[in-house]
Amino acid sequence: MSDLQSQDYVRRSASTMTPPSARSHEDQVAKLIDVSRCIGCKACQSACMEWNNLRPEIGHFEGSYENPADLGPSVWTLMKFAEYENEQGNLEWLIRKDGCMHCEDPGCLKACPAPGAIVQYANGIVDFISDKCIGCGYCVKGCPFDIPRINKKDHKSYKCTLCSDRVSVGLEPACVKACPTGAIMFGSKTDMKDWAGERIEDLKSRGFDKAGLYDPQEVGGTHVMYVLHHADKPSLYSGLPDKPQISPVVMAWKGVIKPLALIGIALAALSGFFHWVTAGPNEVTDEDEAQGERVLREAESEKSS
């Protein structure tokens, strides 16, 4: 998304200073996707394309309702269809709207090396400021949900913006507006949690005793949450991570190693400097030159004799 509002940042990629955050008196928002009410109509996918002016290339039929086959630079949300045979031997069709989860502690933002290319607003939305993106793909490595996709033409990374442009003027995201069954809700995070609680109670009363809310605390919670009928096994839903977390490899790379590396390099350079100041340069003396010449001369005279 474009840089519509830059005074309500709570996080800013590759920044060692406090981001501009004066206008941060905002509610945390959340999108609640109630998987149990989704009919897989893909109205949300169409609405996303429509509002954001996205037109992915027409692909091929892959033998699945999933279409296109994967998220992409122009596919910011995608219905994923999983067939699951439950304990009673009945088929369950688990349909999940995939896309950016808008983590409270975003791995993409942590990994990003370009200052301000990824920001998080006070309302919790994680947004890519594309003109600052350098196309390195570090966000792809940082993300625990495999969401960002790099465009091969402009070398920029793209993902769902949670319609930050709409939200900033008090509208709900396009997918929410389009959903015909009310499976996608949008509001303050507290309201969404309350609503999810009612839905879960209802699901439990109808025999889904493992129903629950997907708001993974490993990433500090998310601003896109799911109501799942099988909250004990999120991976049933086309590989939704059971315990999403920023990879420890990424944490090491973006955590301790960064300062340690600079300290190490600085120490090496400083050791050199102070060695120079104390031991000083190692210079060839006249005596050395005389000795060196002597060795060469003696060898020469030996050969000629």
Added chain:
Amino acid sequence: MTRPKTVIIRYTAVNRINHWITAICFVLLVLSGLSMFHPMLFFLSGLFGGGQRTRAVHPWIGVLLLISYLGLIIQFWRENLVHKDDIAWMKSIKYVAINDEEHVPPVGRNNAGQKMVFWSMTLLIPVLFFSGLVIWEVYFGAATSIPVQRVAVLIHSLAAIAAIIIWVIHVYAAIWIRDSVRGMTQGYVTPGWAWRHHRKWLKELAAGEHGKPTIRNRP
């Protein structure tokens, strides 16, 4: 100070050109690489025309560095083979550090420190190249899985830091041991330099073990 009439060719023109191509590539890689490593150094990307161009050009310089360094390996591997004298040199490192070379055993063409720089780079540059390929988003972004890329980027950073530290040592040693830089720019050293720092090598040269044309009149 006496000005010796004869000098010793330490590095041929091919050696020197190859070395400086490597050096230029390395410096450019350090600058562009560090800009993508630490936010405080992102400004270095300005030297390359911005973040996008830095990201685009860095891997290509890396390819050039690998090719160039292979040339150095071909030219210098033999003289860097580890010898038992090197252990004696390492044991006398404290005399080396205080410029007291009379207490250091005579050194051949390269001392153990120089060999350490050579072999460290010989290990690190291919590691950097291959880990770099894995994270070269434009061409190989889809070639490996994301967990593999995460490990590759960590290895790439660690190897780069190690290489930078080795490079700092290399550059400082060249400044510290006076007239070494001239060996790699104009190609020659004086007999006194050879006597002081590589006495065994000087004696080998005098005995004609390295061929005649290495000793010539001063330019």
